[in-house]
Amino acid sequence: MTPLLLRSQIHALELAHAALPLMQRAGAAIAAYVRQIALPGSRLLVLAGPGNNGGDALVAASLLHHDYVLNVVMFGDPQRLPDQAAQACRDWQASGGELHTALPVLGDTPGYALVLDGLFGIGLARPLQGGAAALVQQVNALGVPVLALDVPSGLCADTGAVLGVAIQARYTLTFLAHKPGLYTHDGPDHAGRVQLARLDVPGPDVADLVAGDAGVAGYGHLLDAPGELHALKRRLNSNKGNHGRVAVIGGAGGMMGAALLAARAALLCGAGRVYAGLLDAQAYGLDYLYPELMLRDPLPLTEVDAADCVVLGPGLGQGDLALYLLEAALRLPAPLVLDADALNLMACTPTCAEQSCARSAATIITPHPGEAARLLACSVAEVQQDRIGSAIRLAQQYAAITVLKGCGSVIATPAGHWWINRSGNPGLASAGMGDVLAGIIAALLVQGLQPQQSVLTAVHLHGAAADGLVASGIGPLGLTASEVGLQARRILNLWLARADAS
Numbered sequence: 182m183t184p185l186l187l188r189s190q191i192h193a194l195e196l197a198h199a200a201l202p203l204m205q206r207a208g209a210a211i212a213a214y215v216r217q218i219a220l221p222g223s224r225l226l227v228l229a230g231p232g233n234n235g236g237d238a239l240v241a242a243s244l245l246h247h248d249y250v251l252n253v254v255m256f257g258d259p260q261r262l263p264d265q266a267a268q269a270c271r272d273w274q275a276s277g278g279e280l281h282t283a284l285p286v287l288g289d290t291p292g293y294a295l296v297l298d299g300l301f302g303i304g305l306a307r308p309l310q311g312g313a314a315a316l317v318q319q320v321n322a323l324g325v326p327v328l329a330l331d332v333p334s335g336l337c338a339d340t341g342a343v344l345g346v347a348i349q350a351r352y353t354l355t356f357l358a359h360k361p362g363l364y365t366h367d368g369p370d371h372a373g374r375v376q377l378a379r380l381d382v383p384g385p386d387v388a389d390l391v392a393g394d395a396g397v398a399g400y401g402h403l404l405d406a407p408g409e410l411h412a413l414k415r416r417l418n419s420n421k422g423n424h425g426r427v428a429v430i431g432g433a434g435g436m437m438g439a440a441l442l443a444a445r446a447a448l449l450c451g452a453g454r455v456y457a458g459l460l461d462a463q464a465y466g467l468d469y470l471y472p473e474l475m476l477r478d479p480l481p482l483t484e485v486d487a488a489d490c491v492v493l494g495p496g497l498g499q500g501d502l503a504l505y506l507l508e509a510a511l512r513l514p515a516p517l518v519l520d521a522d523a524l525n526l527m528a529c530t531p532t533c534a535e536q537s538c539a540r541s542a543a544t545i546i547t548p549h550p551g552e553a554a555r556l557l558a559c560s561v562a563e564v565q566q567d568r569i570g571s572a573i574r575l576a577q578q579y580a581a582i583t584v585l586k587g588c589g590s591v592i593a594t595p596a597g598h599w600w601i602n603r604s605g606n607p608g609l610a611s612a613g614m615g616d617v618l619a620g621i622i623a624a625l626l627v628q629g630l631q632p633q634q635s636v637l638t639a640v641h642l643h644g645a646a647a648d649g650l651v652a653s654g655i656g657p658l659g660l661t662a663s664e665v666g667l668q669a670r671r672i673l674n675l676w677l678a679r680a681d682a683s
């Protein structure tokens with residue numbers, strides 16, 4: 182899996198390799214990338230900011246000078262540039278290059294083919310205001326493709342939050358290592374297609390260098406592959422009893438669909454037996470589309486007691502029975518997946534955190550940002566400003582593997598490990614998708630994947646299913662949770678077959 186490094190970790194890496202000509206290498210990587218996406222002779226707008234991100238842009242400008250028409254806009258005082266960037270600026274001027282202080286008016290001359298955004302990188306320290314914000318807005322309004330250098334200016338490299346206003350890039354060439362902010366929250370909307378230039382930093386893996394040379398740990402990973410699925414491989418001599426029992430509890434009046442979606446997803450992803458304990462007194466005794474499901478009253482908890490994993494929450498409601506079931510479930514020895522109303526109830530029942538921390542089996546919580554905010558007693562905006570930190574705080578508060586859903590879902594463990602999922606698309610922003618995810622997690626868990634691996638695989642699978650459907654013209658508009666459950670089955674089996682063949 183690809184490492185994701187926070188700004189402090191990148192700085193540590195830079196320090197460990199200060200003797201290498203990293204800015205020259207960044208400039209060369211930019212120039213090579215530009216040659217792939219812009220025709221020689223075309224006009225480029227280069228934005229150079231007051232730090233080393235500006236230095237990268239100026240090195241690239243010098244390298245591209247002979248083959249392109251370049252307009253370089255310097256934001257900030259060139260006399261106050263840091264040393265290497267100041268040298269890059271002198272080199273640019275020595276080669277006959279000009280520095281503009283504002284966007285040049287082009288008049289009748291042909292427009293820009295590409296903008297190179299070297300305003301701010303990982304040194305962004307506060308929201309953009311005044312001249313910087315105005316420049317970013319002007320550039321976004323040009324409607325010209327932008328190549329962001331390292332990070333789109335205005336985007337926080339750690340969190341993916343827009344600080345004031347941010348460059349809307351079509352491409353991002355990022356240096357040394359991938360940054361989490363490019364993959365979660367507003368990052369993907371601003372970064373466009375991301376490519377890494379490792380700048381020939383020696384060693385097999387940047388993360389090894391960070392952990393080893395610079396002594397910095399705690400980096401995360403981009404969840405861009407399904408991981409080890411060996412435990413799902415079935416023996417020829419197997420029966421349904423070998424493939425686990427899932428119990429889904431939820432489906433109060435008017436919300437039966439949520440519980441059925443979770444239960445169906447568990448069935449489709451291979452659970453041997455799936456029970457659905459429905460709170461709705463009017464619930465049918467049969468799921469006519471999936472008669473394989475066993476629909477029950479949630480009380481007594483006989484089947485629930487015997488389940489290998491319990492999913493509690495889809496359509497649960499927040500009445501007395503729901504709270505009773507939550508407290509009973511927290512006492513069960515089986516792994517527990519808590520979603521939706523189970524999380525809302527936990528947020529307003531302080532003893533639940535204590536109960537959750539006392540459990541011996543795995544607890545998994547899958548909040549969306551609204552549920553996370555309730556659990557953390559803060560605003561949704563605060564959760565979103567720091568999705569990784571919020572997921573880790575929740576994981577620790579409830580001793581639970583946590584999936585903070587949303588663009589670039591963040592998975593975190595109580596030990597502080599974290600991942601950002603790369604699969605998925607806005608088609609998943611519709612009703613029932615979370616129920617399907619909860620069902621998939623439970624199905625993988627009861628078939629023998631470890632809890633952490635079940636969660637990682639399920640989150641990636643859920644997104645990959647949506648991506649597969651969109652690629653075939655189903656969605657993003659109108660993509661349904663039922664379709665995602667079916668497609669998840671298909672992809673999971675393809676992954677298994679691929680793992681088998683290799």
Ligand SMILES: NC(=O)C1=CN([C@@H]2O[C@H](COP(=O)(O)OP(=O)(O)OC[C@H]3O[C@@H](n4cnc5c(N)ncnc54)[C@H](O)[C@@H]3O)[C@@H](O)[C@H]2O)[C@@H](O)CC1
Nearest residue numbers: 195203204231232233234301302303304305306307308331
């Ligand atoms: N240091 C190194 O070894 C390397 C650095 N590289 C580049 O250098 C970048 C980091 O350079 P820096 O640490 O100099 O940081 P930046 O160039 O990202 O920006 C820092 C400068 O911007 C100003 N600033 C920050 N936020 C502002 C705001 N909201 N409004 C106005 N001014 C603001 C700061 O006062 C400072 O002058 C990386 O993103 C990367 O592009 C690369 O060349 C690779 C090697």
Ligand SMILES: [K+]
Nearest residue numbers: 298301332334
């Ligand atoms: K930038």
